[in-house]
Amino acid sequence: MQNDTYRHKGLRRQLALQLKDKGITNLEVLKAIETVPRHLFLDNAFIERAYEDIAFPIGEGQTISRPHTVAFQTELLQLKKGDKVLEIGTGSGYQTAVLLEMGVKVYTIERQKALFDKTKLFLPSIGYEAKFFYGDGYKGLPAFAPFDKILITAGAPEIPKALLEQLNVGGVMVIPIGDAVQTMTLLRKTAVNKFEKEEFGAFKFVPLLEDKEWGKG
Ligand code: SAH
DSSP states (O other), X not given: OTTOOHHHHHHHHHHHHHHHHTTOOOHHHHHHHHHSOGGGGSOGGGGGGTTSSOOEEEXXXXXXXOHHHXXXXXXXXTOOTTOEEEEEOOTTSHHHHHHHHTTOEEEEEESOHHHHHHHHHHHHHTTOOOEEEESOGGGOOGGGOOEEEEEEOSBBSXXXXXXXXXXXXXXXXXXXXXXXXXXXXXXXXXETTEEEEEEEEEEOOOBOXXXXXXXXX
């Protein structure tokens, strides 16, 4: 791949080891972190620090999550090859690429037009094919439902009802819930309208914003 050197690969291996020390155990997730060239997702100003476990600005007031957060959410999803996954908050596309490395199909929604346009072009240019949608993640994608897994990569004040409906029975949703700080939450759909909930500690995301750019002229 263009601009991906042995040095970058070495830094990624170290990052994967660091995430293992921080408790990530799923080997396929660690392998995905070792594979996706995170430095290509960042502005030049941050490229030298791409393999540190920190978040960076990606424009439009948004951030690319810390690798640990990406790995943690990916691990919680318990992905199986061929799963149909809905991701809310495409952002830089880094999490999307990690999901694709897990062998799943990804439908991803972004509400910031500039980020949507940029990432829709960029990801395929480095070999990652997802289905990109510009719209409001709160609504999900009813036309493409149901999904085996749903991942929300922004802090949600509450669980969007439409998304629960679009989850397959047996499926899993991973969503950080809260305002300033969020609780990482896993919901498993055990039957129509029946969910089991598990919580996994505090994380900090940019907010999941409700539709305000379209529909209001
Ligand atoms: N997964 C991203 C992280 C993005 S930060 C990455 O790896 O880079 C969260 C993203 O969610 C931002 O890009 C933000 O614009 C987007 N977002 C916020 N509210 C949204 C909504 N209602 N629908 C879709 N995307 C939303």
